[in-house]
Amino acid sequence: MTSPNNSNKNNSSANNETDKESSEKQNGMLAGIFERATKSGLGRKKSNPSPVESAVAKDMADIHSNPTKLRLAFLGGGSFGTAMANLAARNGCDTTLWVRNKRTVKAMAKTQTNKKYLPGYKLDDRLKYSHDLAASVKDKDIIFIAVPGLAFRETLKNIAPFIGGQSIVSLTKGMEKDTFAMMSDIIKEVLPEVNFGVMSGPNLAIEIMKNMPSATVIASESEPLRHAVQAALHSAFFRVFASDDIRGVELGGALKNIYAIAMGMAAAYEVGENTKAMILTRALAEMSRFGVEEGANPLTFLGLSGVGDLYATCSSELSRNYRIGNMLGRGMSIDAAVKKLGQTAEGVNTIQQVHEKATKAGIYMPITHALYAVIYEDKAALGVALHLMEAGFRSDVEFVMAHDHSNAALTAHLKTSGSNTKSKDSDADK
């Protein structure tokens, strides 16, 4: 017979065994996550510092204590280029905003406002304006580019003759049409020697102009550049975090635009909070799945440039992509919605690029394909949404528990999503 004491002892040793097993299981699971998370190499190539590690590398301590030494150019006089240039000028950096239209430059210099894109917001009186591209970028430490993705290559080519030791930072959240190139790819192609970074985060321009506390991420392989951007833009209202996963950060900023359109559309159908939460988290699953295929670190999507920006743009009518989706949900055509918006909504092009890329590469992106089917194949939104809900059984977070392909037989009877695309998973598996 087992005495109570023995029984306790046995229980406690059984408990110890269970604790040990569960801690081993947890450690194994964590190791799995980290293995998956770090298997990609893109954005973390640690080569020797580039020979053009520009002026910013000279004396970081000096720049930290005195960011006014930085000479900056911002290219693109839309809402975001203006908002960021204004932050830098307010921090005392020597800042020039380049705008392509001479008359706009004159008006901005005279009124110290950006009447078209940020009406009613007074800009810092130290901000300089120019329509002379060469003069704007010469003798600068960092050139920030905030033109739409479709104009990025052209802008880089135009400044190429004037680039020596300057660093370049992309603020653009788009993709090139037809090539699927991201902005960092274009920088590497057009200016292979240049020291560069990408900046992305939940940064609705109007909120920044209103001094509502915000944060963003600068991603670069160059630590001096990361520090210089942090020093240039940081303030009590704006925090700049750092990353070396360039691919992950720029993909976060580009991909979330797709789901902001989806959420704007869902809002037009007056869906509930559960539905919004489902769209948001499944969007994040798609983003990180696509990101891993593209060489990003999936954990980057948990940061400001991933879940942060996804949340901001999927929740706010200040987002132009959300507004496009909302107009579509109210029955407008894509062309009419784009015309009515009159500003950049990168998601319109990004949906097409990602749909095509995911289809070719066999990456499972049901929300993107469904949105493409509604916008470009004229499928009925409600029918497509129903198909999405009828899709098969999947794992929640596939970096924790991989998708179980044995579910295929179980779900074979279920219909696929509204699109006729082929993915790595069998149709029945969706």
Ligand SMILES: NC(=O)C1=CN([C@@H]2O[C@H](COP(=O)(O)OP(=O)(O)OC[C@H]3O[C@@H](n4cnc5c(N)ncnc54)[C@H](O)[C@@H]3O)[C@@H](O)[C@H]2O)C=CC1
């Ligand atoms: N507005 C926002 O809240 C944020 C925007 N972004 C990103 O910044 C980029 C720019 O967006 P916004 O400033 O908001 O756009 P916007 O629509 O407000 O302005 C675009 C600006 O680019 C100029 N532009 C267009 N084509 C050009 C060309 N070929 N050469 C030179 N300039 C040209 C336009 O004249 C305009 O001044 C986009 O990729 C956007 O996703 C990023 C974070 C926040």
Ligand SMILES: O=C(CO)COP(=O)(O)O
């Ligand atoms: O990227 C943004 C906020 O982070 C701005 O979003 P929209 O381009 O949809 O306005």
